[in-house]
Amino acid sequence: MNExxxxxxxxxxxxxxxxxxxxxxxxxxxxxxxxEWPNHGFxxxxxxxxxxELLKSHALWMCIACETCGTRCPNDIHxxxxxxxxxxxxKAEKVASAEPSVMAFHTSFVDSVAKYGRVHEMSMLxxxxxxxxxxxxxxxxxxxxxxxxxxxxxxxxxxxxxDIDKVMASSADKR
Amino acid sequence: xxxxFYPGCTAHSTAWEFITSTRAVFDVLGHNLEEIEDWxxxxxxxxxxxxxxxxxxxxxxxxxxxxEAGRTLFAPCAGCYNNLxxxxxxxxxxxxxxxxxxxxxxxxxxxxIDVWSLVEFFQRPEAMEEIRNNVKKPLEGLKVVAYYGCQxxxxxxxxxxxxxxxxxxxxxACEAAGACAIDWSYKVDCCGADMGISHGEHAxxxxxxxxxxxxxxxxxxxxxxxxLCHANMDMRQGEVKLPVLYITELLGxxxxxxxxxxWWKKHVIDPSGLFK
Numbered sequence: 484m485n486e487x488x489x490x491x492x493x494x495x496x497x498x499x500x501x502x503x504x505x506x507x508x509x510x511x512x513x514x515x516x517x518x519e520w521p522n523h524g525f526x527x528x529x530x531x532x533x534x535x536e537l538l539k540s541h542a543l544w545m546c547i548a549c550e551t552c553g554t555r556c557p558n559d560i561h562x563x564x565x566x567x568x569x570x571x572x573x574k575a576e577k578v579a580s581a582e583p584s585v586m587a588f589h590t591s592f593v594d595s596v597a598k599y600g601r602v603h604e605m606s607m608l609x610x611x612x613x614x615x616x617x618x619x620x621x622x623x624x625x626x627x628x629x630x631x632x633x634x635x636x637x638x639x640x641x642x643x644x645x646d647i648d649k650v651m652a653s654s655a656d657k658r
Numbered sequence: 659x660x661x662x663f664y665p666g667c668t669a670h671s672t673a674w675e676f677i678t679s680t681r682a683v684f685d686v687l688g689h690n691l692e693e694i695e696d697w698x699x700x701x702x703x704x705x706x707x708x709x710x711x712x713x714x715x716x717x718x719x720x721x722x723x724x725x726e727a728g729r730t731l732f733a734p735c736a737g738c739y740n741n742l743x744x745x746x747x748x749x750x751x752x753x754x755x756x757x758x759x760x761x762x763x764x765x766x767x768x769x770x771i772d773v774w775s776l777v778e779f780f781q782r783p784e785a786m787e788e789i790r791n792n793v794k795k796p797l798e799g800l801k802v803v804a805y806y807g808c809q810x811x812x813x814x815x816x817x818x819x820x821x822x823x824x825x826x827x828x829x830x831a832c833e834a835a836g837a838c839a840i841d842w843s844y845k846v847d848c849c850g851a852d853m854g855i856s857h858g859e860h861a862x863x864x865x866x867x868x869x870x871x872x873x874x875x876x877x878x879x880x881x882x883x884x885x886l887c888h889a890n891m892d893m894r895q896g897e898v899k900l901p902v903l904y905i906t907e908l909l910g911x912x913x914x915x916x917x918x919x920x921w922w923k924k925h926v927i928d929p930s931g932l933f934k
Contacts (some may be wrong), residue, residue, distance in 0.1 A: 513848040513864055517857075545857075548703055549848035550812035554822060561813060565838035571709055584856040592704035596716065600698040602667040611855065621858050624893050631924050633672045643719070646763055651710045653762040 485532035495568035501558040502526045508552030518542035522552050522562055529565070539571040540634060544582035587614035597651050600641025604634045661774070663691035664733040664742065666697050666885070673735060673885030675921040679906040680734045680776075682915040686792050691732065700733075703852050714755060715762055717745035721773075722765040727821050730772045732779065734906070736809035736884035739775040740839035742817045746773050776883050776905060777810055777819075777827045789834035794914040796836025799930060802844045802908070803877040804828035805868070807849050807887040811817045822846065828905055832881055835912035842875040844868055849890040858894065864897030875900050879932055881905050892926045901929035 484500050485490070492499045502621060509521030509535065519540055520528065526535055537543065546566045553561030573580065580586035591611040595602045608625065612618055628634050661670045669677035684691050697720050706713025720742060724731040733739040749767045760766060772778075779785065804826075811822040819825065823846060827841035847868060850861030868891065872880050879901045882888050891902045905920050911933055922930040 512852075513850070513857060514860075523718055529732075535715075545853075547848060547851040547853060548707065549808040549851065551808070551846075551848065554812045554814060555918045567710060570707055574708060584858070585852070586883070588852055589704035589707050592702055593708060593712070595706065596699045596701065602699050602702065603672050621855075627893075627926060629927075633674065633924060635671055639667070639670055642696045643698070646719050647698060647716075647913065649762050650712055650818065653711045653715050653758065654709040 484530070487530050487532045487534040491529055491568055491572075494572070495561075496560075497560050497565050497566040498558060499526060499529055499560065499565070502530065502560055503558070505545060505557065507555050507557065508560075511551045511555055513549060513551065514545050514547055517545040526560065526562070526565075538569065538576070538578045539581055541581045543569055543573065544585040545579055584615050584617070585612050590614070597647065599638045600644055600647045601639050603638035605636055606638065608634070660690045660692060660729055661732040661769075662727050662729045662733070662740055663693045663893075664697055664700075664720060664724075664731055665693060666733065666738040667734040667768045668735060668885040672889050675903075675907060675924040676734060676885055676888065676904045678917070679910045679915070679921055682917070683906045683909045683913065686913045686915060687788050692727065692729070692730070693718060694727070697723065700738040702737060706741070706744075711755070711758060712763075713741070714745045714748050715759060717741040718759045718815055719748065719763055721745055721749065722763055722767070725767070725769045725771050728769055728771065730774050734776055734805060734909060736775060737886055738807035739773065740816060742773045747816055761830065775810055776831075777806075777825065780827045780831045786830055786834045789909065789912075793835055793912045795912055797832075797908065797912050797933075798836050800837040801840055801876055801878045802832055802837050802881045802903070803840050803875055804832060804845055804881045804905075805849075805871045805872075805887060805891070806846050806883070807884050808851070809845055810845070810883060827885060828881060831905055832908060832917055835909055837908065837912075839881075840875050840877055842871060842877070844871045849887045850894070851886060851890075854886070854890045854894065861890050862896060864892040865890050865894040866898065869895040869898035869900055872900055879903050879908075879929060881908055895927070897929050901925065901927050901932055903932075 504525050548563040591607045595607040665677050701713050701716035760856040811819045814822045832839040850864040883905050
């Protein structure tokens with residue numbers, strides 16, 4: 484195996500070299516229509532060491548971690564764990580995400596948890612809108628939820644914020 | 659039975675009717691839910707998408723709190739349940755990650771507990787009898803499909819599900835309440851998850867297809883046990899617009915719990931017509 488495949492195998496704990504391209508993963512994937520390559524093609528690219536291409540791919544961010552592929556894989560390869568490891572790598576190596584809106588959602592969500600210990604939808608969505616600079620998509624849906632009282636104005640806070648800070652800092656320890 | 663309870667962040671927002679109906683139904687069934695103190699967010703799909711240890715550390719803090727009470731931790735939200743179980747498995751395995759979690763939070767994992775969703779709760783041998791004994795208005799004539807989505811069942815090494823391609827527990831609960839649960843082929847398909855925010859049009863493609871399939875199966879409503887499945891199916895189903903009920907709302911109707919009209923008002927697709 485090439486160095487990249489070895490590193491991803493190690494970080495994700497997944498036996499990437501066992502993939503024999505049966506395609507069962509791709510057959511059941513709900514998001515494959517938005518990937519550059521089907522799931523098994525993504526694994527093949529790792530086996531071939533196409534690091535740059537993969538870290539810049541849409542597939543990396545369009546995988547929604549539904550675990551359909553990993554659950555069905557005859558070789559027990561969980562692509563979702565591989566995606567998690569590769570997103571961390573892309574983030575650490577400052578590779579721009581091919582899907583800025585997905586990146587903006589994840590960072591807005593984690594920022595909200597880091598700040599309050601719980602997610603506060605209102606400020607998270609405002610933060611998300613600021614990051615994507617797309618202020619109009621789904622405004623109607625958002626307003627509907629707001630008027631149904633489903634997006635409270637006030638955040639709910641965790642008292643043990645010190646623990647949350649420690650968890651957030653634990654990410655740096657691993658790299 | 660006494661259970662520790664993890665409501666999750668959406669209890670106060672998008673899934674208010676899920677958690678409110680859960681409390682009402684457990685009250686009728688005579689089970690006590692003790693909310694764990696100062697619980698924090700499980701990390702959703704985002705924490706682990708960006709960093710494995712943050713994704714495990716957030717749910718782990720809740721597990722460390724819950725182990726003090728020594729009771730099974732019950733998390734109705736499928737996403738919370740899945741994250742809590744991921745951390746549970748890491749702690750149970752006791753490897754490097756467990757050591758890192760214990761070190762980060764300065765706690766020991768010495769009083770193991772279990773983590774349940776509604777599926778495990780309904781799988782207890784006496785559960786269906788408990789439901790049947792409390793039905794005041796059998797939901798005769800109501801045809802539903804049960805929709806599990808991802809997080810309740812996958813991956814089985816996290817959930818310990820034994821029938822992950824064709825689970826039937828939610829259907830049993832619907833039938834115990836007098837409804838007719840129809841079999842269909844899409845019960846463990848994904849709803850599009852977070853694409854509901856980042857790519858609403860894609861979530862719409864997925865959910866409108868699911869709506870069509872549920873209608874083709876002959877269902878009047880879709881029964882879920884996940885806040886995100888509910889949000890996506892309730893807002894992005896396209897033309898079909900089948901009402902989407904939480905399983906606890908369906909049971910609450912059969913039990914004639916108080917305040918049900920407030921639950922229905924939270925839905926985008928109004929389900930109240932199902933019960934007239």
